[in-house]
Amino acid sequence: MWPNTSFIDLIGIKFPIIQAPMAGASGADMVVATCEAGGLGSLPCAMLEVEKFQAEFHVIRQRTNSPVNLNFFCHAPAGLDPDRETAWKNHLAPYYTEYGLDTATPTPRISRVPFDENMCAVVEKLQPEVVSFHFGLPARVLLDRVKSAGCIVICSATTVEEAQWLEYRGCDAIIAQGAEAGGHRGMFLTDEVSSQVGTMALVPQVVDAVQVPVIAAGGIADGRGIAAAFALGAAAVQIGTAYLFTPEATITPLHRAALTAAHDDGTALTNLFSGRPARSLLNRVMREIGLISDKTPAFPTAGGVLAPLKAKAEAAGKDDFSSLWSGQAARLGREMGAFVLTQTLASDASERLTAIAARD
Amino acid sequence: MWPNTSFIDLIGIKFPIIQAPMAGASGADMVVATCEAGGLGSLPCAMLEVEKFQAEFHVIRQRTNSPVNLNFFCHAPAGLDPDRETAWKNHLAPYYTEYGLDTATPTPRISRVPFDENMCAVVEKLQPEVVSFHFGLPARVLLDRVKSAGCIVICSATTVEEAQWLEYRGCDAIIAQGAEAGGHRGMFLTDEVSSQVGTMALVPQVVDAVQVPVIAAGGIADGRGIAAAFALGAAAVQIGTAYLFTPEATITPLHRAALTAAHDDGTALTNLFSGRPARSLLNRVMREIGLISDKTPAFPTAGGVLAPLKAKAEAAGKDDFSSLWSGQAARLGREMGAFVLTQTLASDASERLTAIAARD
Numbered sequence: 001m002w003p004n005t006s007f008i009d010l011i012g013i014k015f016p017i018i019q020a021p022m023a024g025a026s027g028a029d030m031v032v033a034t035c036e037a038g039g040l041g042s043l044p045c046a047m048l049e050v051e052k053f054q055a056e057f058h059v060i061r062q063r064t065n066s067p068v069n070l071n072f073f074c075h076a077p078a079g080l081d082p083d084r085e086t087a088w089k090n091h092l093a094p095y096y097t098e099y100g101l102d103t104a105t106p107t108p109r110i111s112r113v114p115f116d117e118n119m120c121a122v123v124e125k126l127q128p129e130v131v132s133f134h135f136g137l138p139a140r141v142l143l144d145r146v147k148s149a150g151c152i153v154i155c156s157a158t159t160v161e162e163a164q165w166l167e168y169r170g171c172d173a174i175i176a177q178g179a180e181a182g183g184h185r186g187m188f189l190t191d192e193v194s195s196q197v198g199t200m201a202l203v204p205q206v207v208d209a210v211q212v213p214v215i216a217a218g219g220i221a222d223g224r225g226i227a228a229a230f231a232l233g234a235a236a237v238q239i240g241t242a243y244l245f246t247p248e249a250t251i252t253p254l255h256r257a258a259l260t261a262a263h264d265d266g267t268a269l270t271n272l273f274s275g276r277p278a279r280s281l282l283n284r285v286m287r288e289i290g291l292i293s294d295k296t297p298a299f300p301t302a303g304g305v306l307a308p309l310k311a312k313a314e315a316a317g318k319d320d321f322s323s324l325w326s327g328q329a330a331r332l333g334r335e336m337g338a339f340v341l342t343q344t345l346a347s348d349a350s351e352r353l354t355a356i357a358a359r360d
Numbered sequence: 361m362w363p364n365t366s367f368i369d370l371i372g373i374k375f376p377i378i379q380a381p382m383a384g385a386s387g388a389d390m391v392v393a394t395c396e397a398g399g400l401g402s403l404p405c406a407m408l409e410v411e412k413f414q415a416e417f418h419v420i421r422q423r424t425n426s427p428v429n430l431n432f433f434c435h436a437p438a439g440l441d442p443d444r445e446t447a448w449k450n451h452l453a454p455y456y457t458e459y460g461l462d463t464a465t466p467t468p469r470i471s472r473v474p475f476d477e478n479m480c481a482v483v484e485k486l487q488p489e490v491v492s493f494h495f496g497l498p499a500r501v502l503l504d505r506v507k508s509a510g511c512i513v514i515c516s517a518t519t520v521e522e523a524q525w526l527e528y529r530g531c532d533a534i535i536a537q538g539a540e541a542g543g544h545r546g547m548f549l550t551d552e553v554s555s556q557v558g559t560m561a562l563v564p565q566v567v568d569a570v571q572v573p574v575i576a577a578g579g580i581a582d583g584r585g586i587a588a589a590f591a592l593g594a595a596a597v598q599i600g601t602a603y604l605f606t607p608e609a610t611i612t613p614l615h616r617a618a619l620t621a622a623h624d625d626g627t628a629l630t631n632l633f634s635g636r637p638a639r640s641l642l643n644r645v646m647r648e649i650g651l652i653s654d655k656t657p658a659f660p661t662a663g664g665v666l667a668p669l670k671a672k673a674e675a676a677g678k679d680d681f682s683s684l685w686s687g688q689a690a691r692l693g694r695e696m697g698a699f700v701l702t703q704t705l706a707s708d709a710s711e712r713l714t715a716i717a718a719r720d
Contacts, residue, residue, distance in 0.1 A: 003715060003716040003717070158625075159623075159624055159625040160623065160624045160625075160691075161623070161625070178558060178560060179539070179558055180557070180558040180560055180561045190625065192625070194628040194629065194651055195625040195626065195627060195628050195642065196625065197540070197624045197625055197688050198538060198539055198540040198558035198559055198560065198578065198579050198688060199558055199559075199560040199561075199579075200538060200540055200558065200559040200560050200578060200579035200580060200585060200588060200689075201540045201559075201578075201579030201581075201624060201687065201688035201689040202624060202688075204582065204584045204585065204689070204692060205624045205689065205691050205692065208691075208692075218558065218560060218561075219558050219559075219560035219561030219562075220560060221561075222564065224564045224591055224592050224593055225560060225564065225591075225592065227588075227591035227592075227716070228560060228587075228588035228589075228591035228592045229588075230591075230716050231584055231585075231587035231588035231590075231591050231712060231713075231716050232584050232585065232588045233584055263519075263520065263521070264519055264520045264557045264561060264562060264565045265518075265519040265520075265521070265550065265552070265555040265556065265557055266555065267555060268552075268554040268555050269554065282555065291554055327561065328557050328558060328561035328562075329560075329561040329564070329565065331520075331565050331568075332564060332565065332568075352591055353591075353716055353717055354717060355363060356363040356587070356590050356591050356713055356716075356717070357363070357713055357714060357716070357717025
């Protein structure tokens with residue numbers, strides 16, 4: 001049924017569709033619905049305590065026997081830099097004043113722990129069928145343990161060089177994350193946002209450069225995009241933004257409203273919210289402070305200074321300081337459950353692949 | 361043979377492939393080869409005097425009876441701004457010193473005339489089958505005359521809003537120019553580079569928003585990209601960078617060498633060379649001065665200050681100050697003549713469309 005079955009054969013799933021792990025925006029419900037529909041559901045573990053993702057996994061396992069993906073971050077965690085944080089807070093001080101906040105109040109800590117010994121031990125115990133990484137791979141010894149546990153390992157690449165690096169280190173499949181994608185860029189061998197590559201150009205170049213199956217991501221939100229990904233040589237797609245329109249998405253009403261009103265050119269890459277470049281719908285802080293600042297504290301700590309502003313603004317019904325993760329194809333999103341969405345994406349893609357061969 | 365024939369039927373050509381007009385990089389030879397192969401050849405007229413493009417058209421017409429596209433710019437021409445130019449020259453003064461150039465020497469004038477009364481009169485006389493515009497459309501009265509002369513009118517859009525604007529004003533087909541594309545962004549309702557949309561996301565959103573045929577551009581350089589464009593709903597593609605690898609391309613050996621060595625992430629959008637954002641392979645001036653400067657003189661005059669540096673550096677075998685226009689898929693380029701390239705692109709696309717339906 002699919003023109004390239006290397007990925008679905010590798011994983012043992014029906015549809016070549018990965019529901020993207022979206023930390024803070026998706027949980028067990030979305031994973032289960034996607035898996036039961038025939039796709040690969042992904043649980044984002046980067047913002048969860050070990051006990052929490054273990055519990056979530058058990059919930060998922062009770063509700064589906066299909067393969068599941070656990071996703072982790074592999075960033076080098078930055079230590080606290082109080083001087084930098086203070087300078088950043090001073091930079092944003094006018095907003096603190098506007099909202100009656102005291103800059104002397106201690107900055108909330110934002111924690112995103114990279115894949116470590118503890119998480120690895122739990123993965124070995126849970127033995128999920130798939131483990132995916134973002135921001136590169138964990139240390140060799142941890143990676144070997146994940147693979148020895150029988151997990152298929154996949155990871156995001158934003159350039160051909162990153163894809164080759166991942167294949168050389170044993171990744172079983174590679175996500176070619178085009179610049180259209182929402183949320184954090186998976187970049188780990190470069191920090192140059194301006195030269196990030198669009199999906200249409202990236203996918204075939206990665207396909208030419210590696211032997212393992214390539215998963216296309218970025219700007220894909222309907223059957224047309226999935227068919228296009230296969231035309232480019234991909235063996236699967238990873239879709240995020242389209243799943244934010246499902247009731248399973250654990251996003252704020254403000255984020256949901258912004259997505260519903262999104263335009264094609266309404267997003268940009270910014271490092272304001274976390275310290276790393278990520279694609280968000282444009283909002284006030286992005287427009288006023290600038291998209292990429294050299295003053296933000298390092299990932300993942302940057303969000304701490306914005307957190308009190310975000311809380312105050314959201315309470316007032318404003319998304320001025322919220323990270324509104326979205327890819328460039330939000331406009332193609334449709335409100336439906338994750339189960340129906342997964343099946344609709346698959347059937348639309350199948351129809352599209354047939355239609356473009358029909359030569360009407 | 362093609363899944364969507366609306367564009368080839370409209371123009372009366374065999375293959376849904378437009379050779380992109382590339383001012384300074386292509387002329388009659390490339391047009392003729394493309395047209396004779398079954399595609400639509402495009403003569404870039406923006407940097408040519410009226411007499412010159414008229415003469416070129418006559419050369420083309422003697423060598424092919426197939427439809428031909430004449431391409432023009434529709435920018436609002438900036439007047440000279442001596443203060444701004446002097447400030448820019450002072451900004452680049454260290455390079456002048458390095459090359460033993462005197463900043464007091466008058467700056468060369470760079471002329472790119474927008475579509476005007478004179479050009480329109482020649483178009484009415486020549487009656488090319490297609491006229492394409494970049495940077496928006498000419499004044500209503502001129503556009504009406506072009507259409508009354510029987511020319512099919514097409515124009516680039518970089519956003520859905522621009523596409524709708526063009527359709528409302530009577531464009532017969534619209535080029536959805538994704539962010540991967542090389543050379544000048546056709547943007548005319550926005551100047552926000554950071555929110556420009558990738559081809560994968562842009563094409564289906566434009567297809568949904570307009571009734572006229574959509575031509576996909578940006579990151580498409582082989583049969584896979586063409587097949588993907590059709591999957592997204594396009595009725596044709598416009599391809600530039602791949603044609604720079606043909607002997608018909610009138611580019612410098614330095615530019616050709618840089619293209620041959622290109623990597624997927626080796627380009628960026630910059631306004632340094634002309635005053636408007638355009639995608640170029642990264643070189644010294646882009647790395648050192650920054651990609652987008654608010655100090656450049658307005659389009660099209662900005663190149664004047666760089667011109668003496670470019671001449672000196674190129675004479676020394678360096679591309680440090682040269683505009684090295686390229687899209688993000690240069691790596692997919694193959695050295696072959698424009699005739700063979702056009703036919704190869706068409707047959708590869710056809711094979712690809714068949715292969716992805718084959719469900720092996």
